[in-house]
Amino acid sequence: MADYKLRRSLLYVPGNMPSMLQNVPLFQCDAVQIDLEDAVPLAEKDAARILVRRFLDTYKERNKEVLVRINGLDTKWALDDLKAVLPGLPDGIRLPKADSPDVVERLDTLLTEYEEELGLEVGFFKILPSIETAMGVINAVFTARASTRLIGLAFGAEDYTATMEINRTKTGEELFNARMNVLWAAKAAGIQALDSIFADVNDMDALRTETELIKKLGFTGKSLVNPRQIDVVHEVFAPKQAEVDYALQVMDAIKRAREMGTGVISLKGKMIDRPVVVRAARVLSTARAHGMVDVVINEEDINGAE
Amino acid sequence: MIILKKGQAGTMQSSDLMVIVEPASELTIEIESTVKKQFEHLIRARLEQVLAKFGVVSGRISVSDRGALDYAIEARLEAALQRAGGA
Numbered sequence: 001m002a003d004y005k006l007r008r009s010l011l012y013v014p015g016n017m018p019s020m021l022q023n024v025p026l027f028q029c030d031a032v033q034i035d036l037e038d039a040v041p042l043a044e045k046d047a048a049r050i051l052v053r054r055f056l057d058t059y060k061e062r063n064k065e066v067l068v069r070i071n072g073l074d075t076k077w078a079l080d081d082l083k084a085v086l087p088g089l090p091d092g093i094r095l096p097k098a099d100s101p102d103v104v105e106r107l108d109t110l111l112t113e114y115e116e117e118l119g120l121e122v123g124f125f126k127i128l129p130s131i132e133t134a135m136g137v138i139n140a141v142f143t144a145r146a147s148t149r150l151i152g153l154a155f156g157a158e159d160y161t162a163t164m165e166i167n168r169t170k171t172g173e174e175l176f177n178a179r180m181n182v183l184w185a186a187k188a189a190g191i192q193a194l195d196s197i198f199a200d201v202n203d204m205d206a207l208r209t210e211t212e213l214i215k216k217l218g219f220t221g222k223s224l225v226n227p228r229q230i231d232v233v234h235e236v237f238a239p240k241q242a243e244v245d246y247a248l249q250v251m252d253a254i255k256r257a258r259e260m261g262t263g264v265i266s267l268k269g270k271m272i273d274r275p276v277v278v279r280a281a282r283v284l285s286t287a288r289a290h291g292m293v294d295v296v297i298n299e300e301d302i303n304g305a306e
Numbered sequence: 307m308i309i310l311k312k313g314q315a316g317t318m319q320s321s322d323l324m325v326i327v328e329p330a331s332e333l334t335i336e337i338e339s340t341v342k343k344q345f346e347h348l349i350r351a352r353l354e355q356v357l358a359k360f361g362v363v364s365g366r367i368s369v370s371d372r373g374a375l376d377y378a379i380e381a382r383l384e385a386a387l388q389r390a391g392g393a
Contacts, residue, residue: 016317017319017322018319018321018322018374018375018377018378019319019320019321019322022321022375022377022378046385046388046389047315047316047381047382047385050381050384050385050388051377051378051381051382051385053381054377054378054380054381054384055377055378055381057377058375058376058377
């Protein structure tokens, strides 16, 4: 199983605010999403993209993944956003309103053109599409396969509830179907599913409850609006030592089983077979990304030798 | 480039600066800053660098600085010049 990149916390940073931008190297999140879209007033779009570019030019020693949220491809700003920021070499583009695979394909083509112009390998720039409308949710399964540049699908609950003409609640019952659709689409395509922001920065308990819920469902990370939210999200996503210990025992048990010529074995009275092993391998690869173990699980550990 | 009209960019928030560029027959730079004593010469040098890059030889450049770093100084002047027509 290949190492996978931790994207537990994707912090939004307003693109027109130097006081926040210059703290990007200091934030303890896994990724930042520098925002040229909703956080920037219409009259400041031009100035923000220049500021972001100049910031990226100075931020040479990157210690986290850097995405830029451009304006939607259906706006007059998107092309200028790309032109300004791509030479600053962000890791990828967060694409708002990814309502259909066509939108992602269009961005893919534009990114290829810039890569050729900048002398970069094709595929250098990644894409994280936002699934944030009813149409986006319906098309998510196709959008998830629209480009090899995709690192995941990001659910955007604020815009989604707006297009559904409903209110967003702290308990999130209204989001279940949409979240599941985004999850299925992402998992089926083998990419990460990343959850929406939680807007109330003073309610850490509700943030924790929501993060526990979305982790349980299958999301591997969450967008954040404030650096104060990072710790809570990391705490929730950190594998528990007991889970890691158990996963190691599972890997050991299945190895013994295979030595005995069987694919199933009992561990402390519970049946261990391939799906249990796949889950254990997943826990261990997450634990490895957290620096808790240094075992590398390969395909043979999961499936056995032929 | 030639400054055709007044252009303004930036904010008065901390770590930012406000830049105003206006047409004039000569090149002048005025700097107000919360850290004027220590950093005026560095701010001026950075502004002059950007002006040279864009080939600006005349104009009135006024800056109110709130402790901005170099990248922000560059970006705000660049944005003001762009808004003044031509950059």
